[in-house]
Amino acid sequence: MVIDLSQIDFSILTDNIEITLTLSWIVLSYIIRRYTKRVIRQHPKFEHDKKRQRINAVDNLFNLLLVVGFVLIWASELQNIAISIAAFMVALVIATKEFLACIVGAFYRASTRPYQVGDWVRIANYEGEVTDSDWLSTTLFEVDLKGGSYGYTGRTTVVPNSLLLTHTVQNLNYMRRYVTHTFSISRLSDEVNLFMIKDQILGKIREYSEHFHEVAIRYNSLIEKRLDINISGPEPRVRITTTPEGYNVFTVSLFCPTNEVVDIEQKVTEDFMRFWYEMRGQS
Structure with missing residues (x-):
């Protein structure tokens, strides 16, 4: 055969x-x-x-x-x-321009290193902790920065790398430990002069801040040296303003640990309400 x-x-x-x-x-x-x-x-x-x-x-x-x-x-x-394939290259580029933009964005991220895994960042309108980054996208574990609680929301956002080429990237990693937290309390009544309780509130804030005050001073100096800018110091501040609608606004600003923001804010609000009702009862 x-x-x-x-x-x-x-x-x-x-x-x-x-x-x-x-x-x-x-x-x-x-x-x-x-x-x-x-x-x-x-x-x-x-x-x-x-x-x-x-x-x-x-x-x-x-x-x-x-x-x-x-x-x-x-x-x-x-x-x-x-x-x-050569005959289809033009059509392919047009059809995959978003994909190509993501690849270019990945090269931009690799060359400039605006953030790395574990950092808190703001990309366009998206905020959170970077949990993963690859050639096409960056995954953020959303952090409640706008709400002021600075805790994880449980939501995950996948941001295409193309946004790195068209939007500002802000690295917020210094806020993971300490943050300048500002909150306001509004009262419609003019029966109480808020300046009368300003010093009492400042005293309470210093009392709540005593256990981390020294660390806050050092961390504040560290941030200023690293970013080469002046930021608001660790000393608490109180500002009293009014609105066109007739509200009296009591605004508190303090530099404190991120994980204690909500607790301190609630304590200060409770003290403010107590002092306010005591002053109102005396008037």
């Missing part, structure tokens, strides 16, 4: 080799990535945020290597269809 080798379709064997190499590359990359991330998580000398940054970097690196491996494995096939 004579076998005519010219009748054998070797392209089938070639395709099978490429498929086998592709599957092997996927499995090998998955195993190495999983082992590397496990080593990082179990490393005793890395802090929690450092581990998250290293794991994020490993994910991005292996995603890039996975794509490069696919390109190398299927290089011959890609070369065969390169000429056919």
